[in-house]
Amino acid sequence: MSTGPLPPVAPDVLADAVEQLSARLRKKLDAAVADCADRAAVAADGSVEVRFGEDATVTLRPGPSGAVTKAEQAVCTCLLAPRCLHRAAVLGAAPLDDGEGDAYGTDAPAADGAAGARAGSGGDSPADDSPAAIATGQPVDAPTGDPRRADDVAGSQVGTGVAEPAAPVALTPAQVRAAEALWAAAAEALAAGVTAGGAVVQAELLRAAHTARLAGLPRAEAAALRVVRGLRAARERSQGQRLSDLTEAFRELLAGAAALSSGSADAGVAGSTRRVYEQGGSLRVYGLCREPVLSATGYGGVTTHLIGADRAGYTVSDVRPGGLARAKGAGSAPVALGGGALDHAGLARGGLRIVGATVSADGRLGAGRSVSATPLRGVDWSEEPVAALFARPVREAMAAVLADDASGAGEAGGTATSLLGCDVEVIGAAGDGVVVRVAGEGPLVRLGAAHTHPELPHAANLRRIAQYPGLALRVLGRPDLDRAATLRPLAVGPVPGASATLRLPDGWRGHADLGYDQLQGEHFPRESAGAAASGPVTAGPDPLADAPLWRVRRLLEAGVAGGRRAVAEAGRGTDAASLLTRLTRAGLGGAARLAQDLTAEAGRRPRDAFGRLTDASADGYARAWLASAVHLSTAERSLVAWSWS
Numbered sequence: 001m002s003t004g005p006l007p008p009v010a011p012d013v014l015a016d017a018v019e020q021l022s023a024r025l026r027k028k029l030d031a032a033v034a035d036c037a038d039r040a041a042v043a044a045d046g047s048v049e050v051r052f053g054e055d056a057t058v059t060l061r062p063g064p065s066g067a068v069t070k071a072e073q074a075v076c077t078c079l080l081a082p083r084c085l086h087r088a089a090v091l092g093a094a095p096l097d098d099g100e101g102d103a104y105g106t107d108a109p110a111a112d113g114a115a116g117a118r119a120g121s122g123g124d125s126p127a128d129d130s131p132a133a134i135a136t137g138q139p140v141d142a143p144t145g146d147p148r149r150a151d152d153v154a155g156s157q158v159g160t161g162v163a164e165p166a167a168p169v170a171l172t173p174a175q176v177r178a179a180e181a182l183w184a185a186a187a188e189a190l191a192a193g194v195t196a197g198g199a200v201v202q203a204e205l206l207r208a209a210h211t212a213r214l215a216g217l218p219r220a221e222a223a224a225l226r227v228v229r230g231l232r233a234a235r236e237r238s239q240g241q242r243l244s245d246l247t248e249a250f251r252e253l254l255a256g257a258a259a260l261s262s263g264s265a266d267a268g269v270a271g272s273t274r275r276v277y278e279q280g281g282s283l284r285v286y287g288l289c290r291e292p293v294l295s296a297t298g299y300g301g302v303t304t305h306l307i308g309a310d311r312a313g314y315t316v317s318d319v320r321p322g323g324l325a326r327a328k329g330a331g332s333a334p335v336a337l338g339g340g341a342l343d344h345a346g347l348a349r350g351g352l353r354i355v356g357a358t359v360s361a362d363g364r365l366g367a368g369r370s371v372s373a374t375p376l377r378g379v380d381w382s383e384e385p386v387a388a389l390f391a392r393p394v395r396e397a398m399a400a401v402l403a404d405d406a407s408g409a410g411e412a413g414g415t416a417t418s419l420l421g422c423d424v425e426v427i428g429a430a431g432d433g434v435v436v437r438v439a440g441e442g443p444l445v446r447l448g449a450a451h452t453h454p455e456l457p458h459a460a461n462l463r464r465i466a467q468y469p470g471l472a473l474r475v476l477g478r479p480d481l482d483r484a485a486t487l488r489p490l491a492v493g494p495v496p497g498a499s500a501t502l503r504l505p506d507g508w509r510g511h512a513d514l515g516y517d518q519l520q521g522e523h524f525p526r527e528s529a530g531a532a533a534s535g536p537v538t539a540g541p542d543p544l545a546d547a548p549l550w551r552v553r554r555l556l557e558a559g560v561a562g563g564r565r566a567v568a569e570a571g572r573g574t575d576a577a578s579l580l581t582r583l584t585r586a587g588l589g590g591a592a593r594l595a596q597d598l599t600a601e602a603g604r605r606p607r608d609a610f611g612r613l614t615d616a617s618a619d620g621y622a623r624a625w626l627a628s629a630v631h632l633s634t635a636e637r638s639l640v641a642w643s644w645s
Contacts, residue, residue: 005040005048006090007060008067008097009074011206011225016071017088018203025085030198032089040090050090052078058090067097092199096206096225170264178215179260182208182224186253187622189227193563194234194246202228220260223253234561244553247560251629254622278361283354284309285365286379288386288419289476289491290348292327292456292515293319300326302333304344305419305490306352306365311385313419314363316347324455331516336367341375345516349509351376380510381474382496389421390474394438397421398644401479402637420487421476423495428537429466432459433486435537436473439495443485443644444538450477450488451515461514465492468524472498476511482636484542484643489514500525543639548582552591552632555579555598556625564602564621571599591635594628 021029039050048060056078063069068091076087171179185208192201209224230246285306293301301319308314316337318330332345342350352373358366379386389397397420404418424436424445434447447465449458465471477489493511494501502523504512512519559567570576576599583592601624606614 005042006037006050006094007048007062009060009091009094010067010069010097011228012210013068013071013074014088014091014094014096015203015207015210017074017082017091018200019207020083021085021088022083025088026200028085029088029092029200032085033092033199036090036093050086052086056084056086058086060090060094065097068094069097088199092203096229171260172215175215175217176261176263178208178212178217179220179257182212182217182220183254183257183261183622184208184619186224186227186250186257187618189231190250190254190559190622190625191564191618193559193566194231194561196563197231197235202231217260220253220256223249223256227253243557243561247553247557247629250560251626251633254626255630258626279356279358281357283314283357283359284351284376285314285354286351286376286386287348287509288389289511289513290331290344290516291490291513292331292451293317294324294327294451294453294456295319298323300324300328300330302327302330302344304335304347306347307385307389309385311388312363314359314365316344316365318344324453328455331513337365337371337373341373346375348513349507349511350378378509381476381493382510389419389476390423392421394420394422394442395645398479398641402481402641405481418478419476419490420479421474422487424473424475426465426469426471426473428469429463430537432462434462434466436475439472445485445487445644446483447475447477447487447489448480448483450490456515457518458514461492461512461517461519462489464519464524468500470500471524472501474511479644481640484544484640541643543643544636547588547635547639548579548586549588549591549632549635549639551579551582552595552628555595556629556632559598559602559625564618567599567602567621567625571596571603588635591628591631594624594631598624598628600624 018026018029036050039052040048041050043049043059046062048062050058050060052058056076058074058076060068061073061075063073068074071082074087074091075081076084078084078086081087185204189197189201189205205224205228209221209228212218212220212224226249227246230241230249233241234243234246285308288305288307290302290304293299293303298321299319300322301317303315303317303319306314306316316335318333318336320326330344332343334343335341335347337352337354341352353376354365354371354373356368356370356372358368358371360366381387381390401418401420422442422445423439424442425439427435427437427444429435430446432449436445436447437443438445447462449462451458465473472495474493474495475487475489476491476493477487480486480488491511491513492502494504502512502519503525504510504523508517512523555567555570558570562569576596580592580596583589583595598621601621604620608614
C-alpha cells in the first residue's frame with residue numbers, strides 16, 4: 001500500500017482515533033484503510049483531502065513540521081465525526097511520524113549494510129522465568145572444542161575484553177507502568193501475528209509507545225514504532241521486507257519492555273534515543289576509511305571512520321535524504337567539522353587536530369560552533385596507531401567486537417572497536433564472495449560485499465580481488481554477526497613486506513576504500529594475474545548451517561507471521577517430534593526444552609464449561625517466545641564466535 005500524498009501522522013493521534021471507534025467499526029477498519037492513499041488529493045491550500053462518497057470528506061492539515069500532530073488537524077464532514085471510520089482509516093493509511101532525526105543523519109533509518117544498521121538489542125541469556133531475567137544476559141563464546149556446546153554456556157562472557165555492564169537506573173512508578181503497558185501491547189501483537197496484526201492491534205502498540213515517550217522512555221517507544229512499521233510492511237508485502245527483521249524487532253521490544261518493567265534497567269535501555277555530545281577536549285584523529293551509507297527509506301551519505309592517537313575509535317557522518325546519488329557524491333563532500341578543512345575523501349587518508357571537540361558515547365564527533373579543526377598529515381596503515389588494529393589476534397579482536405555489540409556501544413555508528421582488521425591470503429571466489437585465510441594459520445573467512453547495490457563498487461572490487469589467489473591483503477571491515485566467519489570489508493591495503501600484494505597509488509595513502517575507489521589491473525601484482533585456484537573453493541565449516549538452530553528460528557518466525565495459532569499448530573504431529581529430536585541429538589537440549597515450552601504455551605487455551613477462555617492473556621506465551629528467541633540469539637552468537645577461532 002502506497003501512502004501517496006498523505007502526510008506523516010503522530011502515533012498518539014492515530015491511537016486516539018482508533019480508540020474512539022465502536023467495536024463494530026473496528027472490525028471494518030483494515031478494509032477501509034486499504035485504498036485511502038489512492039483517493040488522497042492535495043488541495044490548493046496544501047491540505048490533503050480523501051473523499052468517501054458524497055457525504056464524507058476527510059481533510060488533513062499538517063502543521064509547520066509537515067506532520068499531523070494534533071487531533072484537530074484531521075477532520076471529517078460525516079455525522080459521526082470525529083468518532084468515524086473515515087477519519088481513523090485515513091490516519092491509519094498515513095505514514096508514522098516519530099519526530100526524531102538530525103541534520104547529519106545521526107538518527108537516520110538503518111542502512112543496507114551501512115553504519116548505523118544495527119539497532120540496540122535486548123539481553124541474550126535467560127536466567128529464570130521472569131521477563132526481566134530473560135532480558136539480562138550477554139552473548140557468549142563457545143568453547144573451542146565443540147561448537148555444539150554453545151547451547152550449554154549461556155550466561156558466560158565473550159572471551160576477553162567484555163565491557164562492564166552499565167549501572168542499573170531506578171525507574172519511576174510512571175515509567176514502570178508505561179513499560180508494563182508496552183509489554184502487554186507487544187504480547188498481544190505477537191500473539192496476533194502479521195495475519196491478525198491490523199490497524200487495531202497497531203493502534204494499541206502506538207498508544208503504549210506514546211505512553212512510554214511521555215514517561216521518559218524514548219528507546220522503548222522507538223522499539224515499538226519499529227515493530228509497527230514492520231507489521232505494516234509485512235501486511236503490505238513491501239519489497240525488501242524480511243520476516244527475520246520483524247522477528248528481531250519483536251525480540252528487542254519484548255526484551256526491553258521486560259527489563260524496564262522490573263523497576264530498574266541499564267542506562268542504555270532507559271536512556272534517550274537522541275545522541276548526547278560531551279566535551280572531548282583536544283583530539284588528534286587519523287582517517288581509516290570512508291563508507292557509503294544508503295537507506296531503503298531514501299537516506300544517503302557517508303561515514304568516515306577515524307582512530308585517535310590513543311587508539312580510540314571515532315566517526316564523522318553526513319547522512320541526509322537523497323538516496324544513491326547522495327551516497328555516491330557525499331564521499332567527496334566537505335566535512336562539516338571545524339569549518340570544513342577537509343572533504344571526506346581527504347579525511348579518510350588524512351587527519352585532524354580538533355580543539356573543543358564534542359564526542360558522543362559511541363564515538364561520533366559533533367560539529368558545534370566552538371569546534372575548530374586543522375588538517376594533519378595522514379598515517380599509513382603500517383604506521384601507528386592504525387597498525388595496532390592489524391596486530392591484534394583475530395579471535396581477540398572478534399571477542400571485542402561481540403562485547404561492543406552486546407553493550408550497544410557501537411549500535412549507531414560503528415567505531416573502530418566495531419571494526420576488525422587482519423592480514424589475509426586470497427584463496428578464491430565462492431559464489432558472490434571471496435574466501436581468504438587469515439595470516440598465521442588463522443581461520444578461513446568469507447569476504448562479502450558491505451553494500452550490495454550494483455552502482456556501488458563493493459561487489460565489483462571483490463570480484464576483481466577473487467581473480468588473484470595467493471594475493472596477500474590487509475583488510476579492514478565489519479564482521480557479520482549473523483553469519484559464520486564472514487567479514488564485510490570496507491577498505492583493503494597492501495601487506496607490508498609481502499611481494500604478492502596490492503600496488504596502490506601514492507595518493508591513496510596505502511588503502512583503497514571499496515565503496516568509492518575502483519581497483520584496476522594495474523593495482524595487482526603481474527606475476528599472479530590469471531592464476532587459478534586448484535579445485536573448488538569452500539569457506540570451511542559453517543557451525544551455524546550445520547546446527548539445527550534454523551528450525552527454532554523457523555518456529556519463531558512462524559509465530560510472528562501467523563501468531564500464536566501457527567506456533568500451536570507447529571507443535572502438533574511429527575514435525576514437533578522431529579524438531580525436538582534433532583535439537584537434542586545436536587547437543588542443544590536447552591533450545592529443545594524452550595521450543596517445547598513455547599509450543600505447549602501456544603496451545604494452552606483453558607476454557608470453562610461454557611467454552612469461554614478462562615485465561616485470555618498473551619503474557620505467558622510472550623514470555624515463552626522471548627525466552628526461546630533470546631536463547632537462539634545467544635547460541636547463534638556463540639557459534640559465530642567459535643567460527644573465528
